[in-house]
Amino acid sequence: MHDEFLMGNEAIALGALAAGVNVVAGYPGTPSTEVLETIAKRKGDGVYVEWSINEKAALEVAAGAAYAGARSLVTCKQVGLNVASDPLMSLAYIGVKGGMVVMVADDPGPISSQTEQDTRTFAQFAKLPVFDPSGVAEAYAMIQDAFALSERIGSPVIFRATTRVDHGYEAISVANPDEYLANTSAGFAKDPGRWVIFPRLSLANHAKIEARNAALAEELSSYAANRIIPEGADSSATWGIATHGISWTYVEESLDDASRPRLLRVATPFPFPEQLALEFLEGLDGVLCVEELDPVIERALLQVAGKHGVSVKICGKLTGHVQPAGENTVESVAAALASVPELGVSAPAASAAAPAPQLPVRPPVLCAGCPHRASFYAVKKAMGSRKALFTGDIGCYTLGNAAPLNMVDTCLCMGAGITIAQGIYHVEPDTACFAFVGDSTFFASGITGVINAFYNQADLTVCVLDNSTTAMTGHQPHPGTGRTMMGQAVEKVSIENVLRGIGLTVVETVDPLDHAAAVACVRRVVDEPGVKAIIFKSPCVVLAKPQARSTVDRARCIGCKRCIREIGCPALSLKDNKALIDETLCTGCTLCEQLCPVTAISGGERL
Amino acid sequence: MSDSIVLCGVGGQGTILASKLLAAAAMSKGLPVKTAETIGMAQRGGSVFSHVRIGDGVASPLIGRGRADLIIAFEPAEAVRQLPYLREGGTVVVSTRPIIPVSATIGGPVYDLAAVMAYLREQVGEKLVVVDADAAAEALGSAKCLNVVLLGAAVRTRVLALTADDIRSAIAARLPERFHELNFRALDWSE
Numbered sequence: 001m002h003d004e005f006l007m008g009n010e011a012i013a014l015g016a017l018a019a020g021v022n023v024v025a026g027y028p029g030t031p032s033t034e035v036l037e038t039i040a041k042r043k044g045d046g047v048y049v050e051w052s053i054n055e056k057a058a059l060e061v062a063a064g065a066a067y068a069g070a071r072s073l074v075t076c077k078q079v080g081l082n083v084a085s086d087p088l089m090s091l092a093y094i095g096v097k098g099g100m101v102v103m104v105a106d107d108p109g110p111i112s113s114q115t116e117q118d119t120r121t122f123a124q125f126a127k128l129p130v131f132d133p134s135g136v137a138e139a140y141a142m143i144q145d146a147f148a149l150s151e152r153i154g155s156p157v158i159f160r161a162t163t164r165v166d167h168g169y170e171a172i173s174v175a176n177p178d179e180y181l182a183n184t185s186a187g188f189a190k191d192p193g194r195w196v197i198f199p200r201l202s203l204a205n206h207a208k209i210e211a212r213n214a215a216l217a218e219e220l221s222s223y224a225a226n227r228i229i230p231e232g233a234d235s236s237a238t239w240g241i242a243t244h245g246i247s248w249t250y251v252e253e254s255l256d257d258a259s260r261p262r263l264l265r266v267a268t269p270f271p272f273p274e275q276l277a278l279e280f281l282e283g284l285d286g287v288l289c290v291e292e293l294d295p296v297i298e299r300a301l302l303q304v305a306g307k308h309g310v311s312v313k314i315c316g317k318l319t320g321h322v323q324p325a326g327e328n329t330v331e332s333v334a335a336a337l338a339s340v341p342e343l344g345v346s347a348p349a350a351s352a353a354a355p356a357p358q359l360p361v362r363p364p365v366l367c368a369g370c371p372h373r374a375s376f377y378a379v380k381k382a383m384g385s386r387k388a389l390f391t392g393d394i395g396c397y398t399l400g401n402a403a404p405l406n407m408v409d410t411c412l413c414m415g416a417g418i419t420i421a422q423g424i425y426h427v428e429p430d431t432a433c434f435a436f437v438g439d440s441t442f443f444a445s446g447i448t449g450v451i452n453a454f455y456n457q458a459d460l461t462v463c464v465l466d467n468s469t470t471a472m473t474g475h476q477p478h479p480g481t482g483r484t485m486m487g488q489a490v491e492k493v494s495i496e497n498v499l500r501g502i503g504l505t506v507v508e509t510v511d512p513l514d515h516a517a518a519v520a521c522v523r524r525v526v527d528e529p530g531v532k533a534i535i536f537k538s539p540c541v542v543l544a545k546p547q548a549r550s551t552v553d554r555a556r557c558i559g560c561k562r563c564i565r566e567i568g569c570p571a572l573s574l575k576d577n578k579a580l581i582d583e584t585l586c587t588g589c590t591l592c593e594q595l596c597p598v599t600a601i602s603g604g605e606r607l
Numbered sequence: 608m609s610d611s612i613v614l615c616g617v618g619g620q621g622t623i624l625a626s627k628l629l630a631a632a633a634m635s636k637g638l639p640v641k642t643a644e645t646i647g648m649a650q651r652g653g654s655v656f657s658h659v660r661i662g663d664g665v666a667s668p669l670i671g672r673g674r675a676d677l678i679i680a681f682e683p684a685e686a687v688r689q690l691p692y693l694r695e696g697g698t699v700v701v702s703t704r705p706i707i708p709v710s711a712t713i714g715g716p717v718y719d720l721a722a723v724m725a726y727l728r729e730q731v732g733e734k735l736v737v738v739d740a741d742a743a744a745e746a747l748g749s750a751k752c753l754n755v756v757l758l759g760a761a762v763r764t765r766v767l768a769l770t771a772d773d774i775r776s777a778i779a780a781r782l783p784e785r786f787h788e789l790n791f792r793a794l795d796w797s798e
Binding site (some may be wrong): 003005030031060111135164167168169170173246249250252253293329334348349353354356357358359360361362363364365366380396399403404510561564568569570571572574583584597 | 639645652670672689716721750
């Protein structure tokens with residue numbers, strides 16, 4: 001063992017390696033991404049790792065590996081689990097041979113997601129055991145427990161962490177590579193009665209799953225991470241707190257050692273440790289459940305109390321004591337504890353600071369020089385006042401919604417932009433529909449939408465924003481990049497060839513930073529019938545090294561603010577009524593140079 | 608005994624690296640450390656923060672409001688935004704260089720730098736350490752090491768259990784060698 005200062009996701013990765021994981025597949029998504037990246041960086045020769053094209057593919061790859069006796073890991077964020085839910089729901093019935101863990105990162109807040117869904121609830125729905133760590137060190141140990149449990153019960157197991165665990169850092173003790181478990185897989189043993197899902201098999205396995213989960217509920221009551229604090233229930237406490245995950249640490253921040261209420265910390269919310277909960281409730285008048293996202297423990301305690309006839313008041317989200325939505329904080333938890341006087345925790349003193357001056361707002365924006373800005377701007381200028389619709393998708397380019405571009409009218413989930421545009425087209429066929437999709441999203445789930453729209457005779461323009469990377473999550477490779485996570489240089493999958501293979505006859509590729517050419521391209525393509533595509537191709541500026549930056553000739557600048565008002569580049573601001581370019585941000589993309597009416601900006605060199 | 612530090616700024620300014628250097632410096636002294644960061648969408652020019660907690664008896668990686676000993680602000684308006692986290696009598700190290708968001712130029716709330724600085728002076732009093740980022744950039748020949756300039760100013764306040772030498776060792780251990788000389792100068796730079 002040795003000590004390392006690790007991000008939660010890095011600890012989860014090293015824990016999986018220590019557990020002898022053989023095959024790892026995932027799709028990037030904040031806050032899960034660093035797990036797979038760390039495995040790729042730290043693995044030995046015997047471990048296979050890939051960024052799959054989406055979470056469904058990842059889960060199926062991992063399931064196949066586990067059928068063959070390998071230990072496998074899937075990594076994704078909470079909305080990624082939705083994409084993988086079709087294979088996962090069925091796999092719960094079929095089971096696995098090697099240990100298989102589905103690592104899901106939940107995003108309370110949400111900070112970088114479309115939903116605030118709680119994977120603890122999903123696990124109940126899928127009837128799969130779920131682990132919920134409360135810190136970095138615990139995550140490291142618990143992912144190893146998850147592999148062991150999975151292999152022992154022959155079922156996939158969900159390991160769920162939230163942002164503050166995934167992206168929290170702690171110095172912890174971890175195993176050296178020579179201490180890792182060596183897991184050798186026996187290979188796939190043919191047995192159609194086991195691996196081919198049919199209604200009769202599903203019914204039989206459903207009954208087994210219910211019995212297994214009831215037995216696990218009993219067994220997990222003595223799992224060390226599920227615990228009552230302090231151990232050995234003292235008889236004096238009349239109220240208790242039930243909590244989990246990172247919220248447990250917020251509770252601890254509010255408690256002093258002198259007068260502590262009894263605490264129940266639940267690390268396996270499903271199957272719920274019923275015996276331990278009964279022991280916790282013994283002699284209590286009431287419990288405050290401090291949870292983030294869904295009231296999972298609260299509902300379970302209501303159920304346990306009802307089932308066993310325990311007379312106890314259960315408070316939490318369902319009674320309005322804990323906020324129903326949003327991320328918990330040290331303050332929100334302190335306020336919740338103070339709202340129950342019986343707990344004897346006083347509210348922190350309110351600050352009496354003078355009101356702060358008005359502050360500027362900082363919504364996230366497209367980077368200075370981002371080619372997506374130029375793509376949106378080209379379509380905007382080409383369409384002018386024509387009736388047009390712009391559907392967006394998931395990625396950096398969702399930020400094209402912001403003023404002054406205002407070029408994203410809808411965003412729902414990965415790949416939806418194309419099919420949403422198709423639906424709107426069928427209702428209002430006189431609207432020019434544009435669907436913006438990034439290159440990684442195109443591969444993940446955009447292709448089916450293009451086929452659907454093409455075959456069903458829609459009329460729309462697919463705009464692929466191809467920056468040759470998965471930018472939002474930190475530049476992961478995808479099938480269009482020619483690199484794999486195993487470090488191989490491979491044949492790229494050509495987006496243009498895919499589109500032509502579907503049957504599209506109008507597929508144009510243009511450099512969005514050549515503004516006149518890009519506008520002309522949009523004007524040419526939009527009036528072609530049926531489904532057509534424009535590939536706006538230019539590298540992500542975070543990866544490419546700027547050549548030369550643009551500067552403003554202050555003598556020529558007339559202070560018209562056109563450059564600022566039209567494109568909203570963060571490198572541009574106004575100083576003494578003249579445009580000013582922040583040299584630390586400018587990449588020399590030249591978009592502002594091309595739209596300056598008096599050619600006062602020059603010097604940039606586009607990539 | 609523990610130190611709670613909030614680092615704040617705008618996505619892309621280098622707050623994350625600064626928090627990693629603090630953590631590495633603490634670890635090399637054998638101190639327990641926990642940190643939390645903003646990672647994700649906000650890194651694209653949004654308001655970002657890191658919480659760093661050094662020492663024993665720390666449960667949560669996040670700091671509660673009114674409990675931070677030190678705020679290291681890479682940007683004046685962000686210092687004001689995070690000020691509720693400062694404990695009474697706490698110290699603030701702030702860079703003077705504002706980053707004006709596009710929103711302030713196209714009709715959103717304006718950025719009144721004078722009002723922001725006046726508020727900081729009034730609220731923090733003599734515990735406010737102002738770092739002239741432009742002067743530092745000019746003297747060092749680079750605007751890219753503002754994070755280390757601020758760390759230098761922070762350790763000189765003696766609020767933390769860490770010294771400039773601890774940060775220097777962390778730089779040596781964590782950054783590529785070609786950046787050492789510049790960052791060592793940045794660490795020691797003061798007006």
